[in-house]
Amino acid sequence: MENISIISTFTAFNSINELPEDVKMLMQQAVAIRQKSYAPYSKFHVGAALLLDNGEIVLGSNQENAAYPSGLCAERVAVFYAGAMYPDAKILKIAISAASEEKKVEDPIPPCGACRQSIAEYEMKQDTPIEIYFMGEVGKVYKSDSLKNLLPMVFESKYL
Template sequence: MKEIKVASILEVYDTVHELPEDVNKLMQMAHEARKRAYAPYSSFFVGAALLLENKEIITGSNQENASYPSGLCAERTAIYYAGAKFPKTRILKMAISAGSKNKVSQKPIPPCGACRQAIAEYEIKQKFPIEIYFMGETGKVAKSASLENLLPFLFDNSVL
């Protein structure tokens, strides 16, 4: 038997004001997208903003449905739209802002597992890491240099 240790390395900024200017703008767009979320069941609102290689910015927000599995997270809404509209354009950065209607979220909230897998598909497809910045409504911002850092045992097409 052999033990394997897996660790993620994140950079943590105390506030959005410490972020590089382009990422701060991207995070502000994620905050705005969060306001457009449709979350009547969970009261948990998420916004995502993507910076593409062609300088386009794509935003998305979570969209819930009374048939819970039919809803879609903000990250997947944005990444699937980017893939449909700009299929050959790399995604450089993703900013995520999340918060609950019931309490103020001050710690970084990462993408859920399903979103990590969807982001992984695009990172693998484009053979280029996607920087991921995530936060609650206020407070610290975490940065992962790539999705693989957040999902170290990727499920990809090599196993199919």
């Protein structure tokens, strides 16, 4: 028997103002699109902004549905749109922001498991890491250098 240790490392910025200018602009777009989400059930609003290697920025917000789990998270809306509209482009960076109508969200909110798996598919397809920046409504912003840092031991197509 052996023990396996997996370590994830993140960069923590104290606020959106500490981000590099290009990422700050991307996060501002995630915050803006978050306000266009449709979340009447959870009252939890999420926005995502992707920077592609062709210079395009793709936005997504969560879209809920009374027939759970028919809705989609902001990250998957944006990633799937990028895949449909720009199938040959690589995703360089993702900025994610979350807010609640019930309370102030001050902690960085990472992608859920389904979104992590979807982002993993694109990271493996493009064979290039995707930088992921995530925050709540205010406060710290965390950066992961790749999806594999967020989802170690990822399930991928080579297992099929």
